[in-house]
Amino acid sequence: MPTGSGKGLIRSLNRRAARPKKTHAGEATRGRLREPSVCARCGAVFARRVWHTGRQASGPLLARAHWTTCPACEQAGASVGFGRVLVRGPYARLHEDAIRRRIANVAARSASTQPERRLSAIERRGDVLEIVTTSQKLAHRIAHELRKAFRGRATYAWSDDGTLLATWER
DSSP, X not given: OOTTOSHHHHHHTOOTTSOSSOOOHHHHHHOOOOSSEEETTTOOEEETTEEEOSOOOOHHHHHHOEEEOOHHHHHHHHTXXXXXXXEESHHHHHXXXXXXXXXXXXXXXXXXXXXXXXXXXXXXXXXXXXXXXXXXXXHHHHHHHHHHHHOOEEEEEEOTTSOEEEEEEO
């Protein structure tokens, strides 16, 4: 068999599951944003079809920027999201401050690289602490980090509408 031949080249040319146009999922409902766009609430910059934080919005950028609201700020303002974490158990009640600090650290680390992943709401409902996040991945990461830091058990349930319900208890 000569080198360079094989199924790899054949499989790389298969475009069966690829989208016909390279558009992001949010562009279908909202339309494509002008670049550069700046979020009026959090200051995130939309450039090269991606939201970024940590960039200093300079004078020339601000002069030509289109002001809007990023999808994460819209979700956080409405207290909706794609991920929910339920924290249960007597240990969680006794160590709620440490658990909240850990959740805040995980969310801050996530938001520094990907600003669309952030917390929408944290509420105590009876014996359960409920965390709503803007992404499935952040909810999964929070439950995983709680299990890693405080032991316990984490379970995950994905629904058909694209949301994740993660439960951590000890």
